Amino acid sequence: MAGGKIRKEKPSHGGGAGSSNHYQGGIQFHKSKGQHILKNPLLVDSIVQKAGINSTDVILEIGPGTGNLTKKLLEAGKSVVAVELDPRMVLELQRRFQGTPYSNRLKIIQGDVLKCDLPYFDICVANIPYQISSPLTFKLLNHRPIFRCAVIMFQREFAMRLVAQPGDTLYCRLSVNTQLLARVSHLLKVGKNNFRPPPKVDSSVVRIEPRKPTPTVNFKEWDGLVRICFTRKNKTIGAIFKQKRVLSILEKNYKTLQALQGSQGNSDQMATDASVLGDGGMHDDDDDHEDDDDGDDDMDMDDGDGETKGSDFKDKVMGVLKQGKYEDKRSSKLAQADFMHLLSLFNQAGIHFS
Numbered sequence: 190m191a192g193g194k195i196r197k198e199k200p201s202h203g204g205g206a207g208s209s210n211h212y213q214g215g216i217q218f219h220k221s222k223g224q225h226i227l228k229n230p231l232l233v234d235s236i237v238q239k240a241g242i243n244s245t246d247v248i249l250e251i252g253p254g255t256g257n258l259t260k261k262l263l264e265a266g267k268s269v270v271a272v273e274l275d276p277r278m279v280l281e282l283q284r285r286f287q288g289t290p291y292s293n294r295l296k297i298i299q300g301d302v303l304k305c306d307l308p309y310f311d312i313c314v315a316n317i318p319y320q321i322s323s324p325l326t327f328k329l330l331n332h333r334p335i336f337r338c339a340v341i342m343f344q345r346e347f348a349m350r351l352v353a354q355p356g357d358t359l360y361c362r363l364s365v366n367t368q369l370l371a372r373v374s375h376l377l378k379v380g381k382n383n384f385r386p387p388p389k390v391d392s393s394v395v396r397i398e399p400r401k402p403t404p405t406v407n408f409k410e411w412d413g414l415v416r417i418c419f420t421r422k423n424k425t426i427g428a429i430f431k432q433k434r435v436l437s438i439l440e441k442n443y444k445t446l447q448a449l450q451g452s453q454g455n456s457d458q459m460a461t462d463a464s465v466l467g468d469g470g471m472h473d474d475d476d477d478h479e480d481d482d483d484g485d486d487d488m489d490m491d492d493g494d495g496e497t498k499g500s501d502f503k504d505k506v507m508g509v510l511k512q513g514k515y516e517d518k519r520s521s522k523l524a525q526a527d528f529m530h531l532l533s534l535f536n537q538a539g540i541h542f543s
Contacts, residue, residue: 226254227316229383236394237261239376240314240340249336251302251315251325254278256285259295262314268294270310272302307332313339319388322347323363327467330370330399339397340376348375348393355524362419366412366466369525372398403463406529412466413542414532418520426523426531427516430506440502442541509534 227233236258242248242265253259253271255278262269263286273279279299286292298305303324313329313336322343329339343351346359351367352375353360367373379392417435418426429435510516513534515527523531535541 226385227257227383228385230257232379232383233258233261235377236314236340236342237265239394239396240265240312241338242266242312246311246337247309249307249310249313249315251313252317253282253297254316256282258314258316259286260291263291263294266312268296270296270298270308272298272300272305272307274299274301303328309334311337313341315339316342319344319347319390323467324464326351326367326397327370327464329397330367330467331463335399335401335403337398340394341397342379342392342394345378345391345393348395351395351397355522360521361422362415365415365419365525365528367397369400369404369406369411370463370466371400404529406532407543408463408465409543410536410541411528411532414535415528417542418523418528422520425517425519427507427510429520430510431503436500436503436506439506439540439542440500442543443502443539446541447539505538506540509538509540 242262244265244267246266248262248266248269250259250262250269250271253273259269259271259282271282273282276299279297282295282297286295296308303321307328315325317325326341329336347363350359350361350363351373353364357364374396376394376396379394381387381389381391384392417429421429507516509531513531515523515531518527532542
């Protein structure tokens with residue numbers, strides 16, 4: 190089930206002809222809880238077809254609702270594990286498939302998908318509440334063993350950020366972090382009128398295929414670098430790293446690690462939990478201000494946090510950028526390989542981001 194942010198339900202008073210309540214099988218759907226059921230059977234068939242399900246596949250479905258998509262998944266695969274938060278929907282699923290040939294192939298987990306442990310699965314198919322899009326995406330990508338693919342319905346703007354490429358308007362931290370871990374492709378656009386009740390925005394179905402093997406990178410370090418680079422994605426990298434706030438944080442990390450290595454030796458631990466990449470929402474991973482293309486890219490952006498101009502550490506940071514020829518480049522145009530190379534250069538100079 191797709192939808193917007195969860196809010197407390199106001200008690201309803203009556204339900205005349207002008208009521209905005211929506212029902213299926215006697216169940217009232219709550220927009221505020223992200224309950225929007227796919228009502229177009231052709232769209233359901235298209236999603237199942239594009240998922241490329243094999244008869245031997247275990248399928249994870251998130252937010253099955255009343256089971257319209259669940260039935261098609263059971264017909265296509267070996268079994269379905271359905272995770273549903275709403276106990277009313279759980280009861281409806283149980284009633285719908287009780288006494289059918291599918292009952293033994295459907296397992297229902299009642300709970301919050303972000304909090305519960307997920308079992309083994311080959312493919313994930315989901316029509317989710319939109320407010321969990323980012324944390325769910327990275328929870329799935331952190332799941333082991335690695336699954337084959339996920340076909341998920343997202344709010345259209347979020348989906349476009351997932352698939353955005355360097356130079357695209359919507360290219361952002363979310364794009365970079367997701368594409369580090371997976372190949373992402375847009376499958377189809379879904380209009381709001383395909384749902385009951387209709388949401389306020391259009392949706393898109395996206396295919397996510399985890400990369401095998403998983404990239405060898407310290408995810409905390411990676412995300413630390415990408416966060417800084419996308420604070421002003423249309424500024425030059427040189428201008429971003431001249432900020433006193435950025436230099437102060439990096440210098441503290443640098444001195445702390447030097448002290449630790451001096452007393453304990455170099456214990457370079459790899460942060461392998463990819464879920465750290467998904468702790469932001471849809472709009473807080475970069476700054477899309479239109480004035481980012483102003484001609485002040487070479488300014489030393491002073492945050493007033495202390496004097497760093499001319500310091501040895503600032504020279505060290507600028508030296509790394511000059512070495513890789515990144516000083517005049519912009520985050521909005523950098524590809525995965527560029528960020529990987531930049532992180533490597535910083536690390537070689539003893540500069541770390543976590």
